[in-house]
Amino acid sequence: MRIYVPRDAAARALGADAVARAVAxxxxxxxxxxxLVRNGTRGMIWLxxxxxxETAAGRTAFGPVSAADVxxxxxxxxxxxxxxxxxxxxxxxxxxQTRLTFARCGLTDPLSLAEYExxxxxxxxxxxxxxxxxxxxxxxxxxxxRGRGGAGFPTGIKWATVLDAKADRKYVVCNxxxxxxxxxxxxxxxxxxxxxxxxxxxxxxxxxxxxxxxLYVRSxxxxxxxAMQAAIAIARDAGLLGRSxxxxxxxxxxxxxxxxxxxxxxEETSLLNSLEGKRGVVRAKPxxxxxxxxxGKPTIINNVISLASVPVILxxxxxFYKDFGLGRSRGTIPLQIAGNVRxxxxxxxxxxxxxxxxxxxxxxxxxxGRPVKAVQVGGPLGAYMPVGKFDTPFGYExxxxxxxxxxxxxxxxxxDTVDMMKMARFAMEFCAVESCGKCTPCRxxxxxxxxxxxxxxxxxxxxxxxxxxxxxxxKDGSLCALGGFTPxxxxxxxxxxxxxxxASHKEAAE
Amino acid sequence: MRPSQAAPTTxxxxxxxxxxxxxxxxxxxxxxxxxxxxxxxxxxxxxMIAEALNQTRAEVHGVVSFYHDFRAEPGGRHVLRLxxxxxxxxxxxxxxxxxxxxxxxxxxxxxxxxxxxTVEPVYCLGLCACGPSAMLDDVPxxxxxxxxxxxxxxxxxx
Ligand SMILES: Cc1cc2nc3c(=O)[nH]c(=O)nc-3n(C[C@H](O)[C@H](O)[C@H](O)COP(=O)(O)O)c2cc1C
Ligand code: SF4
Ligand code: FES
Numbered sequence: 001m002r003i004y005v006p007r008d009a010a011a012r013a014l015g016a017d018a019v020a021r022a023v024a025x026x027x028x029x030x031x032x033x034x035x036l037v038r039n040g041t042r043g044m045i046w047l048x049x050x051x052x053x054e055t056a057a058g059r060t061a062f063g064p065v066s067a068a069d070v071x072x073x074x075x076x077x078x079x080x081x082x083x084x085x086x087x088x089x090x091x092x093x094x095x096x097q098t099r100l101t102f103a104r105c106g107l108t109d110p111l112s113l114a115e116y117e118x119x120x121x122x123x124x125x126x127x128x129x130x131x132x133x134x135x136x137x138x139x140x141x142x143x144x145x146r147g148r149g150g151a152g153f154p155t156g157i158k159w160a161t162v163l164d165a166k167a168d169r170k171y172v173v174c175n176x177x178x179x180x181x182x183x184x185x186x187x188x189x190x191x192x193x194x195x196x197x198x199x200x201x202x203x204x205x206x207x208x209x210x211x212x213x214x215l216y217v218r219s220x221x222x223x224x225x226x227a228m229q230a231a232i233a234i235a236r237d238a239g240l241l242g243r244s245x246x247x248x249x250x251x252x253x254x255x256x257x258x259x260x261x262x263x264x265x266x267e268e269t270s271l272l273n274s275l276e277g278k279r280g281v282v283r284a285k286p287x288x289x290x291x292x293x294x295x296g297k298p299t300i301i302n303n304v305i306s307l308a309s310v311p312v313i314l315x316x317x318x319x320f321y322k323d324f325g326l327g328r329s330r331g332t333i334p335l336q337i338a339g340n341v342r343x344x345x346x347x348x349x350x351x352x353x354x355x356x357x358x359x360x361x362x363x364x365x366x367x368x369g370r371p372v373k374a375v376q377v378g379g380p381l382g383a384y385m386p387v388g389k390f391d392t393p394f395g396y397e398x399x400x401x402x403x404x405x406x407x408x409x410x411x412x413x414x415x416d417t418v419d420m421m422k423m424a425r426f427a428m429e430f431c432a433v434e435s436c437g438k439c440t441p442c443r444x445x446x447x448x449x450x451x452x453x454x455x456x457x458x459x460x461x462x463x464x465x466x467x468x469x470x471x472x473x474x475k476d477g478s479l480c481a482l483g484g485f486t487p488x489x490x491x492x493x494x495x496x497x498x499x500x501x502x503a504s505h506k507e508a509a510e
Numbered sequence: 511m512r513p514s515q516a517a518p519t520t521x522x523x524x525x526x527x528x529x530x531x532x533x534x535x536x537x538x539x540x541x542x543x544x545x546x547x548x549x550x551x552x553x554x555x556x557x558m559i560a561e562a563l564n565q566t567r568a569e570v571h572g573v574v575s576f577y578h579d580f581r582a583e584p585g586g587r588h589v590l591r592l593x594x595x596x597x598x599x600x601x602x603x604x605x606x607x608x609x610x611x612x613x614x615x616x617x618x619x620x621x622x623x624x625x626x627x628t629v630e631p632v633y634c635l636g637l638c639a640c641g642p643s644a645m646l647d648d649v650p651x652x653x654x655x656x657x658x659x660x661x662x663x664x665x666x667x668x
Contacts (some may be wrong), residue, residue, distance in 0.1 A: 013637050013652035045639035181595035184636035219542075219579055220591075220635050222648040257535075258542055260577035263633060277537030277563075279576040295534070337639065339600035344639030367601070376596055380633075412597045412638070423596070430595075430633065 001027075002054040006106070007038035008191050009223040010184070015066055016049040022070035023051070030074060040192020042106035043346035044093050052088055053078045061088035093343055093362065098324060100332050101309045102348045105192035111230055113238050116195040122240070124314030128203045129248050133163050136207035140310060142318030144330025148185075149175055149266075149303030150378070150407045150481070152329075152396045155310075158300065161290035162208040165298035170210035172201050173275065173294055173301040176217040176224070177259055177266035180379025182410030185334040186304035188346055190217070190224035193308075194231035195240075198254065200307035202245055203314060204300050205252040213254035214294070216271055219261055228256050263380075263434040267480050268301045270436060281436045282480045303408070305334060326352030329395035337363045339376075339412035356390030359413055370415040374497070376423075378407025380430050381485035383492035384420065403492060405485070420497035425453040427489040431482060441474045442483025449474075449490065459503035467494065518544075518552040527555075527562050537563065537573055541580055550581040585628035586621040588668035592654070593643040595634040601653075603642030607631075609656040627668050 005011075005020040020036060027034035042050060047063035051073070062073060062083040073081055085091055099105075108115040116122070128136050141156025162170060174197065178186040189197060201213045217225050232254060235241045243251045257275055259265050265274045269283035272294050293299025309331065313321045321331045329351035335358060337344050342364035359365070359375055366372055374384040383404035385392070392402045399406045414423075428449035435443045449470055456463035471487035478484035494501055516522070526543045530536040540559060544551050551574050560570045574580050592607045611629060614622055621628045637643035640652030644659055651662050662668075 009635075009650045010637050010640055010652060013643065013650035014640055048640070178636060179634060181634045182597040182638045183634075184638060187636040220632060220645075223650070257538065259579075260538060260542070261579035261632075262577050274538065275535050277535045277573065279573055281576075339597040339638065339641070341639070346639075380596060410597075410638070412600055414600045418600065423599075426596070426599070434633075 001032065002035045002037060004037045004039045004052040004054075004059070005049060006041045007110070007223070008041035008048075008188060009221070010045050010188075011041050011048040011050070012223070014045075014048045014064065018067040019049045019051060019065050019070060022067040026070050026074050032074075037109050039108065040105045040110050041188060041346075042088060042094060043102070043188065044091065044343070045345040046343050047085065047091075050085075050088075057087065059088050061085040061091065093345070093347065096362070097348050098332050098350055099348050100312045100321070100324075101196070101305060102189065102193070102334060102346065103312070104196065105189060108193070110192050110194055110227060111234060113195060113234055113240070116193070120315060121195055121311070122199060122246070124311035125199050125203055125240075125246065128206060128314050129246060129250065133207050133209060136203065136314070137163055139314060139318045140207070143313045143321040144318075144325070144328075145306065145309055145313060145321065146329070146396065147303055148305035148309070148333070148408060150180075150405070152406075155302060155306050158290055158302070159204065159208055161288065162210070162298045162300050165291055167298050169212075169295075169297045170208055171294045171297055171299040172204045172208075172210045172213040172254075173272065173299055174201055174213065174215045174304055174307055175266060175268060175271055175301055176215055176221075176304045177271060178218060178221070178304070178408070179263040179266045180381075180408050180410050182338040182376065182412035183336050183379060183408045184338075185336055185346060185409065187221050187224050189304060189308050190221070191227045194227050195235065196311055197228070197304055197308045198231060198235050198240065200310040201254055202240065202252045203310050204302070204307060206245065206250045208298075208300060210298075210300065211251045211253065213252065214275055215254060215256050216259060216265075216275060217256060218259040225256060225258060232256065263430075264436045264480075264482055267482065270480075271301070272299070279436075281438055284479060305408075324350035326350070326393055326395045326398070328397055333394065333406075333409050335362075335394070336408075336410045337413070338410060340366045340368055340415050341413040342367050351395045352393050354390060355385060355392050355394065355411075356387075358394065358411060359390065363411075363413060366413060366415040368415045368417075370417065372413060373416040373418050374414045374420065374423075374493075376412040376414070376489065377410070378405045379410050380427060381405070381481055381488055382407050382410075383488045384423065384496065385492070386496040388496075403488075405488065420493040420500040421453060421457060424490045424493040424501075425450055427486055427493075428453065431486040435482060436480075439477060439479050439483055441477035442479075442486075445470055445474045445477075445483065446486060449486075456501050457503060461502070464494065464501060516548055518548045518554065520554070520558075522547065523552065523555045523558055527559055531562060537570070541574060541577075545580060549584045553582065586626050588627050588647055588666065590627055590629045590659070590663070590668070591632040591635070591645045592629065592659075593633070593635050593637070593641065594631045595638075597634070597638035598641035598643055601641040603654075606642050606655055606659075610659050613656060613660065627663070
């Protein structure tokens, strides 16, 4: 009997380790031969720990399971039981998805290269090894893939610049700093299907002629760091990494580097400085990292999901990937539905669903059962969207047109108890804490922003105009999006929820 | 990150520096290794690193102080991180954190009187669909009510 209990940090955070121990103990007590697999998560976090059993009819699920439930599940022969959810892939939240990047996440043993290959892994790389660099880059360009780290820059165009740059050394850097609140797609794929990221980085390397890759992972992700280190060691032993990638004449190796708790190090040039052992201060552009990046060499720097989407593009072709999506947002996007929401988790789908469908239908509304008041999309630099904007389709241009951004596709739901002035203050405070210090509008402006909001809270209505001016200055005078986009959450809160910006609203609410 | 309490010696520091010297961009891996060994980055390591990397002390100190992770002083034997970011706030994280701090009798960045535990704020642990979130050393905790945090601390002897 094969039983799956996820090893994902979110599943562990809800007791998966205790469930796994209970399964092993119970099997032993009953003298049953059970093969326990610690898979990645399927992404339905409200059902975690989600236990799956392999049956003749496929995998059936039970959840959320606690250690105390385990003997009862054995008694029931993993059949009829109050926690039974039926075939895992028929659960509506899962069945409605289009899983391209996350096809194997939750399905396989994350550290089994054999299972990875048996489920489509390495097919993209094998095809790429038969192509020249230009053809690989053209395939990525043709897929319409845009950077999933936030800025949405076309990935193939970035790669072409690195391909055309002449240098003795080039690098591939993967940005796994994933600092945005409400996001966990990078973490989930690193813990649940690490080989897909390795494969994507190898393809990037052979495409542009880089033989070294760095994966910069935030220190807040110890499980992802361990999973990637283990997977890299396995890949090296299997000849997927090293002097001769899969027996070819191409070399590529990679290494994990751990961040040190600075949000701004997710910004690509700050990240490069950090990798070089410097303060994580943002660099002025130009030069672009594609021309002069890590140690001054031409460097591809991409988000985890951008790189992890490359293998399926190479495997199935640019046209296949491009066929999904809306407008200039092609392919699929792993939505991360979080905060005060009933069905929280990762939902991979083609671009184009409306925000309302995502929050109300897929997410099931709030966890508290109270009305939704605001949804922050795109992390701490993303706008607060009111319910009135729920008809906005999920796409780069579509959100931009509504004064928002999709960022790394984190969607954080708040119910009607949220105080939007407090959230605006938090955005300014976060910017002040995390500013790299290079530009005055960001470093000083954010501190002034906190003070000004405190003035408004004390009843000084003139503060609203000062805050608006301050946001304009930050927008125009900041080198990077930390200072430049903090006005998004602040001004969207002010614009859509002006009633929260006064001294009296607090008492009125109580 | 599991802080240990080994007392830093010159030999031990030198050995750690030496171990990472051959790498590209060795400074962050070095600082992480020092903190892993001693629970903080000892002051006496700064001039040693500066010399090994041919940098000024001010440059090395500048890097150490830039990053939130690196501590200049030893912390508690365990570190509890409580998430203060938006998705956890949406689930009542601020009130839960305030109560946990009150129960422990410390403020943010503070260490309990018995030296057992330091509490640090963190901005997102990637556990945003089961918030509010916490992490004790490397052990993640979802739906981190003060009761669940207390149970985890007790289980870990922290
Ligand atoms: C303050 C700040 C933080 C950022 N954090 C991240 C991050 O954690 N992960 C990420 O992939 N990109 C982040 N970015 C975007 C990167 O600068 C860059 O656009 C991205 O790594 C490029 O990869 P992509 O084209 O694949 O998205 C951040 C940008 C800013 C301004
Ligand atoms: S906007 Fe802020 S974080 Fe960005 S470069 Fe300027 S000071 Fe640094
Ligand atoms: S916001 Fe708290 S874990 Fe992500």
